[in-house]
Amino acid sequence: MKAFITVMGKDKVGIIAGVATSLAECGVNILDINQTILQNTFTMIMAVEGAGSTLSFEEVQEKLAKKGSELGVEIQIRHEDIFNAMHNI
Amino acid sequence: MINSHEIIETVKMIGEHHLDVRTITMGLNLLDCVSPSGKETATRVYEKIVRNAGNLVATGDRIGSMYGIPIVNKRVSVTPISLVGASSGAYLEIAKALDKAAKEIGIDFIGGYSALVQKGATDKENAFLDTIPEALTITDKVCSSVNVASTRAGINMDVVAKVGKLIKEAAYLTRDRESIACAKFVAFANAVEDNPFMAGAFHGVGEADKVINVGVSGPGVVKTALEKIPDADLSTVCEVIKKTAFKVTRVGQLVAQTASDMLNANFGIVDLSLAPTPVVGDSVAHILEEIGLEQVGGCGTTACLALLNDAVKKGGIMASSHVGGLSGAFIPVSEDIGMINAVRSGALSIQKLEAMTAVCSVGLDMIAIPGDTPAEVISALIADEAAIGVVNNKTTAVRVIPAYGKKAGDEVEFGGLLGRAPIMDISTVSPLKFVSRGGRIAAPVHANKN
Structure with a gap:
């Protein structure tokens, strides 16, 4: 299952490393990363594939949310279908 | 991509x-x-x-x-x-x-x-x-x-x-x-058989055994989109609302389809309604004010609401395989902070709300009136609203609360999505003889379509 992860918050050292490590521990593969600083806010979008993970979507979500609070950023993961539905005809 | x-x-x-x-x-x-x-x-x-x-x-x-x-x-x-x-x-x-x-x-x-x-x-x-x-x-x-x-x-x-x-x-x-x-x-x-919204949802006899109907929302999204075009003309305003309604409805379609599959039920309809909540930033009244009204309830309110309602439908219809239910903008007073404020300031009256119901879904909704309002006045209010629905071939409804012991200017608090309602003044000039006559008001001439 393909999903998009968004990470937003105050920039600091180790955000990408932290998120990537969590995903590796979950067995979730990163397909693409796009990161920038938008109006002083760290903004990262990751396209990921979770087919190889032994964890459920909700478990990955929970783990990422926990990592987000450790790093002081907001991490959300959504199934790709919602983005396709809203932005593709 | x-x-x-x-x-x-x-x-x-x-x-x-x-x-x-x-x-x-x-x-x-x-x-x-x-x-x-x-x-x-x-x-x-x-x-x-x-x-x-x-x-x-x-x-x-x-x-x-x-x-x-x-x-x-x-x-x-x-x-x-x-x-x-x-x-x-x-x-x-x-x-x-x-x-x-x-x-x-x-x-x-x-x-x-x-x-x-x-x-x-x-x-x-x-x-x-x-x-x-x-x-x-x-x-x-x-x-x-x-x-x-x-x-x-x-x-x-x-x-x-x-x-x-x-x-x-x-x-x-x-x-x-x-x-x-x-x-x-x-x-x-003109009640509909596939309405997902309360209090009026029921499962019509023309429906399958088990059906999923989804109601979307998103007044805040429409308002935010309009904030980005403060000086655009009304044609552009319509276009922006249509595009936003399209995206909102696509989410409803996705959720309805997924829920139908997961629950082994028939996919029924997506209801395109813009449903407010009492939370700040989730108000239909504030959309109308963003279009250009000082406050909802003044002259121009009905026109702005007609524009909004039509644009929401036009944007939403292509986004869903089956549109149904009530599909339009809701104007429940107690559930919309902009409406509540307009009643409190005296800008919005029941008479204006009645006019607004001619151009949107659904009707006089979540309006608290004095507890001593006579039953025949409530009946006559329902008859007026039904007349608007019958003649205009649309759904209309009345959900009023004659709050016991309360008078105009007081407030009642229902909590949750039902919100809080200032008690609105209502004319009690007596319709008793009209209501007591009983019988039926005949179908309008344009009902004879066959």
């Missing part, structure tokens, strides 16, 4: 602008639960609801988590109980079974304590109508509706006269709870 801008837009629409799915409503046919024994019917009703909708809440939460979008309410609508209980006459027993089942499966509301009596009421239906105030008093989750008129049948004024009295009785019976029973009852003209 989705680009970063689109992903951020979706995340912000949900996180900052209150885009949500207002409700996943499962419609269930209960005609196969009918038994001559009231106890048996109630048992079958309870068991069928728990068996079929037992996973509704968990499934809704799972979909909400998967797509990262709040699904605010999960509800069930059922076959009108005036039909299900006709052979036993045990309407109140069935109401208790509905309430018990709703609590067991954890849903927010269950609708369908309803009767369709737009042309005439049978003896059984009259007996059913008499139970509505008590049913809404002894239950918490049960919602009730009565269709009193339709474009094809005209207005059943005998029932309209009766419903005014029922609303007063319901207000009295729940006088210690801000007359809340009235917030769970609605009188309709």
Whole structure:
């Protein structure tokens, strides 16, 4: 299952490393990363594939949310279908 | 491929602008639960609801988590109980079974304590109508509706006269709870069979056994989109609303399709309504003000609402394979902070709200009026609203709360999605003779289409 992860918050050292490590521990593969600083806010979008993970979507979500609070950023993961539905005809 | 801008837009629409799915409503046919024994019917009703909708809440939460979008309410609508209980006459027993089942499966509301009596009421239906105030008093989750008129049948004024009295009785019976029973009852003209919204949801007899209907929301998203074009002309305003409504509805379509698959139910409809909540940033009134009104309720309000309602439909229709329900902008006073403020400041009156109902869904909704308003005034208010629906071939409705012991200027607090309502002044110039005449107002000439 393909999903998009968004990470937003105050920039600091180790955000990408932290998120990537969590995903590796979950067995979730990163397909693409796009990161920038938008109006002083760290903004990262990751396209990921979770087919190889032994964890459920909700478990990955929970783990990422926990990592987000450790790093002081907001991490959300959504199934790709919602983005396709809203932005593709 | 989705680009970063689109992903951020979706995340912000949900996180900052209150885009949500207002409700996943499962419609269930209960005609196969009918038994001559009231106890048996109630048992079958309870068991069928728990068996079929037992996973509704968990499934809704799972979909909400998967797509990262709040699904605010999960509800069930059922076959009108005036039909299900006709052979036993045990309407109140069935109401208790509905309430018990709703609590067991954890849903927010269950609708369908309803009767369709737009042309005439049978003896059984009259007996059913008499139970509505008590049913809404002894239950918490049960919602009730009565269709009193339709474009094809005209207005059943005998029932309209009766419903005014029922609303007063319901207000009295729940006088210690801000007359809340009235917030769970609605009188309709041209009621629809696939409405996912309460209090008027019921599962029509033309529907399949188990159907998923989804109501989307998103006034905040529309307002935010309009904030970006403060000086654009009205053609551009329409275009922006249409594009936003398209995106909002696509989410509804996705959720409805996913829920239907997961719950092994028929996909029914997506209801395109813009439904406000009392939260700041989730107001239909504020959209109208963003278009250019100082405050909702003044001259221009009806035109702005007509523009909004039409643009929402045009944008949403292409986004869903089946559009239905009420589909339009809702203007419930107690559930919209902009409407509440306009009533408090004196900018918005019942007369203006009545005019607004001619161009939007659905009607005079969640309006608190003085507790001493006579029953015939409420009946006449329903007749006026039904006339607008019948003549304009659209759904209209009245959900008013004659709050017991309260007078104009007071406020009542219902809590949650039902919000809080300032008591509005209403003309009590007597329509008693008109209402007492009874009989029917004939269908309009354009009802004869065949």
